[in-house]
Amino acid sequence: MNRVKAKEYASKALFAAAAIVCIVAVVAIFVFIVIRSIPALSKIGFFNFVFGDVWNPDRYDEYVTDPLAGRYGILTMIVGSIFSTVGALIIGGILGFFTAVFLARFCGPRVKRVFGAVINLLAGIPSVIYGFFGMAVIIPLFANISPTGDGAGLLVTSLVLGIMILPTVVALTKNGLEAVPQELYEGARALGATHEQAVFKTVVPAAKSSIVAALILGVGRAIGETMAVIMIAGNSPEIPGGLFGSFRTMTANIVLEMGYAGEVQMGALLATGVILLVFIAIINLLFGLVISGGKKNKGGKKLSLGVTMPKWLNFSAIGKVVSWVCAVFVAVFLVLIIGYIVIRGLPHITGDLLFKNYHYGGEPALLPAIVSTLLLIVVSIVIAVPLGIATAIFLNEYTKKGSKFVRIIRSSIDVLSGIPSIVYGLFGMLTFVVWFGGSSSILAGGFTISIMLLPTVIRSTEESLKAVPDSFREGSFALGAGKVRTIFKIVLPSALPGILSAVILAIGRVVSETAPLMYTMGSVLQPMPDGFLGSGATLAVALYALAGEYKYMDEAYATACVLMVLVLILNFFAGFIGKRLGKKFQGENNAVRKTKKQSKQSSED
Amino acid sequence: MLFGKRKNKASSLPKTEPQETAEGVVAETAAEELSYDGGITVKEANLHYGDFHALKNISIEIPEHRITAFIGPSGCGKSTFLKCFNRMNDLVAGCKVEGEFTIGNVNIYGNIDVNELRKNVGMVFQKPNPFPMSVYDNIVYGPRTFGIKKRAALDEIVERSLKQAAMWDELKDRLNKSALGLSGGQQQRLCIARALAVDPKIILMDEPTSALDPISTGKIEDLCMELKNDVTVVIVTHNMQQAARISDKTAFFLLGDLIEYGETDQIFDRPKDKKTEEYITGRFG
Ligand SMILES: Nc1ncnc2c1ncn2[C@@H]1O[C@H](COP(=O)(O)OP(=O)(O)OP(=O)(O)O)[C@@H](O)[C@H]1O
Numbered sequence: 072m073n074r075v076k077a078k079e080y081a082s083k084a085l086f087a088a089a090a091i092v093c094i095v096a097v098v099a100i101f102v103f104i105v106i107r108s109i110p111a112l113s114k115i116g117f118f119n120f121v122f123g124d125v126w127n128p129d130r131y132d133e134y135v136t137d138p139l140a141g142r143y144g145i146l147t148m149i150v151g152s153i154f155s156t157v158g159a160l161i162i163g164g165i166l167g168f169f170t171a172v173f174l175a176r177f178c179g180p181r182v183k184r185v186f187g188a189v190i191n192l193l194a195g196i197p198s199v200i201y202g203f204f205g206m207a208v209i210i211p212l213f214a215n216i217s218p219t220g221d222g223a224g225l226l227v228t229s230l231v232l233g234i235m236i237l238p239t240v241v242a243l244t245k246n247g248l249e250a251v252p253q254e255l256y257e258g259a260r261a262l263g264a265t266h267e268q269a270v271f272k273t274v275v276p277a278a279k280s281s282i283v284a285a286l287i288l289g290v291g292r293a294i295g296e297t298m299a300v301i302m303i304a305g306n307s308p309e310i311p312g313g314l315f316g317s318f319r320t321m322t323a324n325i326v327l328e329m330g331y332a333g334e335v336q337m338g339a340l341l342a343t344g345v346i347l348l349v350f351i352a353i354i355n356l357l358f359g360l361v362i363s364g365g366k367k368n369k370g371g372k373k374l375s376l377g378v379t380m381p382k383w384l385n386f387s388a389i390g391k392v393v394s395w396v397c398a399v400f401v402a403v404f405l406v407l408i409i410g411y412i413v414i415r416g417l418p419h420i421t422g423d424l425l426f427k428n429y430h431y432g433g434e435p436a437l438l439p440a441i442v443s444t445l446l447l448i449v450v451s452i453v454i455a456v457p458l459g460i461a462t463a464i465f466l467n468e469y470t471k472k473g474s475k476f477v478r479i480i481r482s483s484i485d486v487l488s489g490i491p492s493i494v495y496g497l498f499g500m501l502t503f504v505v506w507f508g509g510s511s512s513i514l515a516g517g518f519t520i521s522i523m524l525l526p527t528v529i530r531s532t533e534e535s536l537k538a539v540p541d542s543f544r545e546g547s548f549a550l551g552a553g554k555v556r557t558i559f560k561i562v563l564p565s566a567l568p569g570i571l572s573a574v575i576l577a578i579g580r581v582v583s584e585t586a587p588l589m590y591t592m593g594s595v596l597q598p599m600p601d602g603f604l605g606s607g608a609t610l611a612v613a614l615y616a617l618a619g620e621y622k623y624m625d626e627a628y629a630t631a632c633v634l635m636v637l638v639l640i641l642n643f644f645a646g647f648i649g650k651r652l653g654k655k656f657q658g659e660n661n662a663v664r665k666t667k668k669q670s671k672q673s674s675e676d
Numbered sequence: 677m678l679f680g681k682r683k684n685k686a687s688s689l690p691k692t693e694p695q696e697t698a699e700g701v702v703a704e705t706a707a708e709e710l711s712y713d714g715g716i717t718v719k720e721a722n723l724h725y726g727d728f729h730a731l732k733n734i735s736i737e738i739p740e741h742r743i744t745a746f747i748g749p750s751g752c753g754k755s756t757f758l759k760c761f762n763r764m765n766d767l768v769a770g771c772k773v774e775g776e777f778t779i780g781n782v783n784i785y786g787n788i789d790v791n792e793l794r795k796n797v798g799m800v801f802q803k804p805n806p807f808p809m810s811v812y813d814n815i816v817y818g819p820r821t822f823g824i825k826k827r828a829a830l831d832e833i834v835e836r837s838l839k840q841a842a843m844w845d846e847l848k849d850r851l852n853k854s855a856l857g858l859s860g861g862q863q864q865r866l867c868i869a870r871a872l873a874v875d876p877k878i879i880l881m882d883e884p885t886s887a888l889d890p891i892s893t894g895k896i897e898d899l900c901m902e903l904k905n906d907v908t909v910v911i912v913t914h915n916m917q918q919a920a921r922i923s924d925k926t927a928f929f930l931l932g933d934l935i936e937y938g939e940t941d942q943i944f945d946r947p948k949d950k951k952t953e954e955y956i957t958g959r960f961g
């Protein structure tokens with residue numbers, strides 16, 4: 072019997088160890104990035120760095136006698152990040168808010184379901200495809216109205232980022248609006264308000280805190296976005312002069328120069344990452360404040376942030392029309408982006424492109440990229456899925472909500488999910504690339520992206536563990552089974568569809584990500600990778616590389632088409648499999664709710 | 677250290693590991709062979725959920741191979757008391773049990789293996805909870821837990837338990853079908869068969885028929901009468917007729933107190949306590 076007991080403790084220790092990996096990852100990321108940036112910062116001077124408006128790094132700073140021949144001021148990029156984020160907030164915020172109002176209050180259940188799926192698609196499209204679409208389609212359009220004749224810059228970046236943050240804004244706002252008690256709405260109607268008036272004057276203000284939280288989360292996404300931005304912003308390190316002014320964001324700065332940075336320059340790029348993290352931290356802090364504030368005054372009647380509805384919103388009827396227009400715009404944009412890429416790409420997907428090996432200087436061929444992508448999927452799934460599932464098991468099956476240890480783990484997971492992908496790229500370059508032999512490799516890319524995947528895998532696994540009725544666990548315990556047996560024989564098999572869908576979603580992420588892989592795994596088209604220690608570009612990276620060469624636009628469209636269809640299929644399957652879980656336990660829902668109520672009671676006592 | 681700390685403040689159901697030992701109880705001497713054969717003896721049991729005193733100073737002797745019914749209004753502690761006998765309360769946050777609980781010659785809150793206790797003291801829940809697997813796998817779940825691996829042995833167990841639960845003829849051709857496809861009544865009897873598969877000495881039933889139709893209820897009542905030849909049955913029920921029909925002894929609980937305990941005939945025909953009479957007549961009338 073002692074063996075059983077030993078097994079119980081060993082398993083618990085293993086699950087806890089997996090959870091601790093999340094804490095270690097957060098600490099390591101901060102330590103590496105911050106510590107490695109300190110020498111450069113102390114040479115440049117913190118003030119010069121943050122408030123200097125000239126960025127003119129000396130690439131050869133290792134060789135010249137004066138290590139500070141270059142100038143390292145990132146003020147223009149801080150401003151660039153802020154401008155583009157505000158632009159994205161204006162476009163994505165307004166579109167997202169009204170689309171959410173439309174979905175929550177102005178459409179039938181069927182439209183809502185279809186539209187929800189559409190928004191999910193939007194969320195799944197890789198950022199490199201948004202960037203590509205912006206570069207290949209929107210910029211040429213804007214060139215016609217731009218005074219300089221160049222369509223790149225602030226406006227197109229804001230538009231694309233706005234569309235990219237839209238799913239986040241819509242989802243959270245919609246949830247907030249739907250959570251407003253129906254009595255409030257009915258109360259307004261009983262006083263003679265029209266449907267529109269009740270929605271805009273009663274329901275929307277009551278959901279204010281979730282709306283603000285949605286916008287803040289959108290800001291977090293926009294400021295961390297990298298790939299889409301470098302393809303459309305123009306990238307010159309200056310303050311954007313108008314809507315069509317070229318500019319560079321902090322994320323773009325990192326990814327543009329980290330490939331060839333000298334010592335001080337590398338430090339300065341890391342320091343850029345630190346400043347970016349500071350911004351993210353502030354955003355998360357605001358988010359936390361709004362959420363907890365919203366909870367305190369139930370519905371957020373009094374919000375200290377001073378966000379008030381614009382006056383013209385009082386014309387509720389106009390609000391309704393705007394909601395319709397925004398929703399239609401979003402739908403059209405999605406159809407446009409998918410349709411256009413398919414139409415332009417499909418004819419150029421040829422056997423030669425897909426199934427031929429590539430050699431330097433030859434015509435583009437994607438077979439190495441496809442193989443690299445598959446190898447990367449293998450590495451990252453092998454690492455992230457067991458770790459993520461073990462962590463989720465630890466959190467959901469072994470621990471108590473309030474404990475300090477659990478709170479630390481949970482906040483680590485939150486932090487991990489908020490870190491911009493390019494910062495993972497920096498971290499991977501400093502650690503995994505070095506550890507695996509000093510040059511980019513699929514293994515290094517896989518480790519890097521695995522950490523990124525952890526929050527997603529953990530959260531969705533936890534969701535599906537929560538959906539397993541407690542009565543199953545009770546039944547197993549009552550038959551004399553221990554904890555470990557209950558988990559492996561009863562809980563995990565029941566949660567399998569949900570976990571599978573989490574794995575598929577994770578694969579989708581691996582396929583879509585670009586920024587963290589550029590300098591950990593490979594950034595240019597390459598011949599067949601040399602096994603896991605060889606380097607290689609994934610399909611997404613290949614798209615970025617091809618888009619950079621105007622000669623191969625057709626091939627780029629074809630690659631974009633393949634990539635997009637692949638991701639959409641993966642997301643579709645993830646959703647499909649996930650839904651089966653719900654069906655399986657439909658009869659058990661009451662049991663779940665009852666036990667939840669009981670445990671709530673017990674915690675109140 | 678991390679783990680040791682959390683162990684004391686167990687978490688909400690069922691998210692902590694079963695606690696292996698209860699504190700402050702003298703360990704059993706190893707020399708004596710542990711046996712769960714025999715009745716249940718409880719002396720001065722008290723149970724707290726946090727600050728809430730859910731069971732107050734309860735002493736009772738439950739005879740073996742009899743059906744004992746627990747009755748009483750909602751929230752009086754019947755389920756709580758029942759769950760003391762297989763220590764399912766260990767899984768509840770902030771639940772503290774005091775007093776002496778003996779089954780056979782085992783002090784069940786002493787230094788014992790909880791899983792072994794639960795093997796000997798099976799439980800059937802209010803809502804049927806078959807696992808989402810085949811009928812066969814449901815039944816052999818317990819035996820497999822305790823190391824029985826041979827197919828022939830498992831086959832035998834399945835047949836014996838299903839026969840014991842009077843559903844062999846009904847299910848023998850559907851052993852490989854999912855248990856979730858059975859009707860509610862069948863699911864509940866399957867859960868009884870599942871509990872029987874590990875050869876328990878006692879079966880605890882917490883309102884096993886309250887979610888079932890009258891015909892299924894009848895089948896389960898018949899089954900209980902059969903079972904008492906092999907096991908001791910303790911059943912919680914809201915249904916007075918059911919208690920009167922099937923039980924040999926009845927215990928009436930009110931607000932955490934054991935008000936009256938005796939032969940079922942006596943409790944229903946000549947209750948000694950005023951409160952028992954009020955409760956019973958209130959329900960009958
Ligand atoms: N996990 C718990 N935490 C705190 N209090 C609890 C818990 N479980 C039960 N209680 C309380 O203990 C008391 C007895 O509960 P119990 O479930 O044993 O009653 P019962 O007699 O079985 O009632 P019912 O007939 O409704 O099943 C009730 O007041 C209940 O609120």
Ligand SMILES: [Mg+2]
Nearest residue numbers: 754755756882
């Ligand atoms: Mg009960």
